[in-house]
Amino acid sequence: MTSTTTPESASNLTVRLASRPEGEPTPENFAMAEESLPTPRDNELLLRTIYLSLDPYMRGRMSEAESYAAPVPVGGVMEGGTVCEVMAANTDMFDVGDIVLAHTGWQQYAVASDRVVRKIDPTRAPITTALGVLGMPGFTAYAGLLVIGDPKPSETVVVAAAAGPVGSAVGQIAQIKGARAVGIAGGPAKVEYLKKELGFEVALDHRSPDFVDALAAATPEGIDVYFENVGGAVFDAVLPRMNEFGRIPVCGLVSQYNATSLPDGPDRVPMLMSRILTKSLTVRGFIQREFVRAHYRDFQQDMAGWLTNGKVRYREDVVEGLENAPDAFVGMLRGDNFGKLMIKVGDDPTAGPPAATTAS
Template identity: 60%
Template structure:
């Protein structure tokens, strides 16, 4: 295909439901004509597509907090897009907007849910990361459920990722001690040297549980859970009385299927500890706290300007590379907020 395809819409659809880890066969790439906006609509050209772990749940038919995607639907996702043509009074050609256009180059919108972005305020890709849904997930979950106090110990897994990196930095801004868990020396060095975490533990280490205990001599007051699996096993014995556990994800379990794990039933032991240690374990979806968004945007923008809140983006070029990049995200291959650059700004 040597001819110019920029006037065609490339879309990535859900082809089949993954049994465990998603594979290339679960996605279909299709070309289609660029749609024409009708009355009250805008044509969007996607510049950046956010890839996030929650998308794995949408590919499955299992009951969850959101409707699963149907086979043949465009994969969902947050996007930053440019208005190419407008028949909507609220938007003009050239506007840059935060939208929910999914895995495609072009999309139509009736304006619902579109948010204008100011490219002068921050790089527009940050609307998908530190100033977007992941950053807000960290802010709302940590502050509303975790409620870290000065001097307390806050532990977060996947700490170099889009959510975890913000959790640790906000914990420090609030005067707490931030302990980050990440995979590999490069991510751990980034947390320590660039983001200023107080302690960092590599979950690939053979003595991971011992290292975590040594990093938390006063126990753990807040554990921001987004991974589950062996990290939770190491954290759980260290939780203090009255510890708070905001739960926003369980990446380690997403590709395991729905069958219960083999082995003894450990739920009774967990519940006994919840009772005897007065633990709070609270799952949440960031939309529950939507009323906090304006405060978050104002505070986070201020923290970025003052250098208290730093971020890292992992940008992959080309929409056609989204399926493979997404598979890597679920395995921890990304470093920072994973974004697909669909078109040049």
């Protein structure tokens, strides 16, 4: 069955990778172009992007360095998760007007197979949450913490980048499970948010000159679980405080994504390995997709319930206009965003009156 509606534009604004960055990305690494609308074939959909997710992993896709996924080719559309409206459907699986979760990247319109998108129910929660607390970031927090971190009641869980979409969920889930959450963020506003809005028992500013001493004071009995999002100086402060049999889920290393060489100083690998050995630490890198089959359904049920009863709160940072995606992305890598960062690419047919960026 084929059904269509008239697109808002006769052309498609795209953002492509113009060149591979050396160090921090710049606007020159991106190229914008008005292109013709794609045409769906059998079993395909024409999608109009409403929201585009911006996430730290995208920095890795801009590089040719070995990783768990192929890089975006130079000249290719920047990749990313999206919430879209179906504009044309050459399939019986979807109808025009359906809202779907896709991975169509930095562009206004895209064609996708009906087998790689998932319908979103706008009555269940705001559709933005499919890119945040009910989507990949939320699931990353849920699986990484509960499967690898395995927090026990009364244990101390420390999480870096705690005001971000992953870190904020980690801390709140830890507390739901009876653990003590210590959040680390950058700047007084984010620290205040963790304590007053999200209910973290302790929140610390990693930019503070007394951060190392403050972390020691906040963890008098050591750290049982450290959820790693940052690396660098934060990890350096945390490692000596890890307890025997401590667990470290390694989700991200955002402080290192723009590095072009190894850091100066002595080789600290022997010290790290010695600490892992003598404290019997579990250090486990992970990509959320490896847990989807076993845990995604539980996540959807649990997180929806926690949102409904107010045990989990979230914050979104929405930037208007696809043309602003490069600047917003570079700012995110510096820590400028406050909450789940996304670009509003087009009109949201599910939206009511304008709302604040913080939701609960």
